[in-house]
Amino acid sequence: MMHDKTSFSLKTLAAAALAAALLAACGSSPPTQFYTLAVPADGAAACTASQGPQTFIEVMPVSVxxxxxxxxxxxRSDATRVEVLEQDRWSSPxxxxxxxxxxxxxxxxxxxxxxxxxxxPADQASYRINVELRDFDAARNGQVQASFGWTITRSDDRRGGACRLTVVEPVGGxxxxxxxxxxxxxxxRAVQAIADSVRALQAGQGGQCSA
Structure with missing residues (x-):
């Protein structure tokens, strides 16, 4: 009789454990996906350092x-709503x-x-870059639209320029x-425009924007 009770208890525990596992599997969330804005280095796109003084840049925290x-x-999910995707995240804010x-x-x-x-180095000037993302909108099967504004100043004389750029990129799926x-x-595209602005400032054309 004791053997029968023990066998029944083990079967009951096994069934309960199986039921709990099934419930956990049904209720589990999909794994979180992490994304980055960093683009793999492209030797064709990168500019090699020119002969002469080294260029130093200082990109400040970006306002969004x-x-x-x-x-x-x-x-964006429709004309009036946006979705905050808990399972799809950037690798940092x-x-x-x-x-x-x-x-x-x-x-x-x-x-x-x-x-x-x-x-x-204390004896080297740098180009301080302040960027603001003024507007950003993204939709699946739609487009990404982003509006940037930036200022660039030299650390040694504070001369610089202010620029802005709005870009639209189709979302391919x-x-x-x-x-x-x-x-x-x-x-x-913003990176290229900002780099062009630094070159213009280096050439003494601080008031000019490529965008």
Whole structure:
């Protein structure tokens, strides 16, 4: 009789464990996907350092609309609503991700050194770049539209210029990864325009913008 009770208890525990496992499997969330704005280095796009003094840049923290200052992707679902995607995230808060992508891209195109976090030699001037993402809208199967504004000043004389750029990139599909790819392209266009602004300032044309 004791053997029968023990066998029944074990079967009951096994059934309960199986039921709990099935419930956990049914209720589990899909794995979180992490994305980056960083683009793999392209030797053709990067500008090699020219002969002469080394260029130093300092990209300051980027200002973004409040709704975007988070790690989650934010996409438009219709004319009046946006979605904050808990399972699709940038590798860091979007404002930090954007600053890092801009700094790396501009440094690569200019053959410059980014001293934003490491400092620069005391006897060297740097180009301080302040960027604001004034507007950003992204939709699956739609487009990414981004409006940037920036100022660039030399650390030794404070002369500089202010520019702005609005870019539109088509989103090639209905996946969140397609939104990320279009956002990368939009940021890449801003990187090129900012790098061109630094070159203009180096040439004494601080009031000119390429965009």
């Amino acid at each position: 609309p409040d709704r975007l200052a988070r790690p989650q992707l934010v996409v 979007f404002n930090n991700e954007l600053r890092d992508a801009l700094a790396a891209g501009v440094a690569a195109r200019l053959g410059a050194i980014d001293v934003s976090r490491g400092g620069r 209905g996946a969140n990864a397609d939104v990320v790819a279009a956002t990368q392209k939009a940021v890449g």
